[in-house]
Amino acid sequence: MQFGIFTVGDVTRDPTTGTTPTERERIRAMVRYARHAEEVGLDVFSTGEHHNPPFVPSSPTTLLGHIAGLTDRIVLSTSTTLITTNDPVKIAEDFAMLQHLAGPERVDLMLGRGNTGPVYPWFGQDPADSVALTVENYQLLRRLWDSDVVDWKGRFRSPLQGFTSTPRPVDGVAPFVWHGSIRTPEVAEIAAYFGDGFFANNIFWPPSHYTRLINLYRQRFEHYGHGPAAHATVGLGGQFFMRPNSQDAWDEFRPYFDEAPVYGHGPTMEDFTERTPLTVGSPQQVIDRTLTFREHFGDYQRQLFLVDHAGLPEKTVLEQLDLLGGILPELRAGFEALRPAGVPSDPPTHAERVARQAARPEPVAV
Known part of the structure; x- marks a missing residue:
């Protein structure tokens, strides 16, 4: 099973010191987190895509390409690539380029609609078209990757001839694609139809909210003939803050939680940890809570954690990565001990997908 981290790249004031990093400091810190994630044994580093303050990762493949040159094995991904407002031609080119630079086994991506309505007009689109854009743009993206020459006509961009x-x-095989959604069944349907992966952020709401979409994806994955529902490729988000002593974790994280842009000034930390997967406590508590995720969602293949948000200082984030690295063996062993025989433990590799494509029968001329 793959474990990793994702960043949303927020530039947030540290509530305990009053200091705010510069954009350059924040960007360079994300690079250090990716390198340290590899050093402690994590499998994946993933970045979001945002085009508005207080976020800085507006060019994911630039960031990931730089990290590729500084690391050796960690998988480089996105925790959102905006399928709605990016031109599919540019997505196709950027991620194929990243494949060549980093190596095809080290690159995949997650497509999503994003959560910032104003971004649509900034890129010439209407948020009312978000689902239609998702469907059409992904159909074009697949054509661009799968066919050497493309003729295309659609609603939302100029034709291609x-x-x-x-x-x-x-090797003629595009990066593996995840489709991320927290509320849109059409996205689960797209992922199932193409046999791609489905990612549920699993941060803000109770597990029951995400279970519906994951179950829909699994059912439709089997319906489209890609294999048993239990073999569908699922990824989850999550977040934690841990210290060797549980009370120390609560005391240290509380001011960051209370001021965080995404959930600060809302529910109490006690209420939020009870109702969502956020875990604040000791390493053993993080292990125990994380291992319960499969009880809600079934066996899955990728677990990403958000660890560098809410103004947490770089030193603290690096310490969180050290602690996560320390519990990785128990997490891996715990999940694999419960995984039924035959259920994949990892997403499909590039080599597996190349072999699968080579085994497909040639179309019969008529």
């Missing part, structure tokens, strides 16, 4: 996206995907 005899167009070839360059560079071509490595």
Whole structure:
């Protein structure tokens, strides 16, 4: 099973010191987190995409390409690539380029609609078209990756005639795609139809909220003939703050929780940890809570944690990564001990997908 971290790249004031990092400091800190994630044994580093303050990751493949040159094995991904407002041609080109630079086994991406309505007009789109944009743009993206020459006509961009996206995907196989959603069944349907992965952020709401979408995805994955529902590729988000002593974790994290842009000035930390997967406490408490996720969602293949938000200082984030690295063996062993035989423990690799494509029968001429 893959474990990793994701960042939303927020530039947030530290409520305990009153200091706010510069954009450059925040960006360079994210690079250090990716490198340290690899050092402590994590499998994945993932970045969001935002085009509005207080967030800085507006160019994910630039960030990931830089990290690729500083690391050796960690998988580089996105925790949202905006399928609604990015041109599918540019997505196809950017991630194929990243494949060539980092190596195809180290690159995948997560597509999503994003959670910032004003971004649509900034890129010439209407938020009312978000679902239609998601469907059409992904159909075009798949064509651009899977076909050497593309003719295309749709609603939302100028037609393409005899167009070839360059560079071509490595070995003719595009990066593995996850589709992320917290409320849109059409996204689960798209993921199932194409046999892609489905990612549930699993941060803000009770597990029951995400269970509906994951179950829908699994059912439709089997319906479309990709294999048993239990074999569908599922990823989850999550977040924690831990210290060796549980009370120390609560005392230290509380001011960051209370001021956090995403949930500050709302529910108490006690209420939020009870109702959502946020875990604040000791390493053993994080292990125990995380291992319960499969009780809600079934066996899954990727677990990403948000650890660098809410103004937490760099030193603290690096310490959180050290603690996470320390419990990784128990997390891996715990999940694998419960996984039924035959259920994949990891997302499909590039090599597996190349072999699968090579085994497909050639179309019969008529």
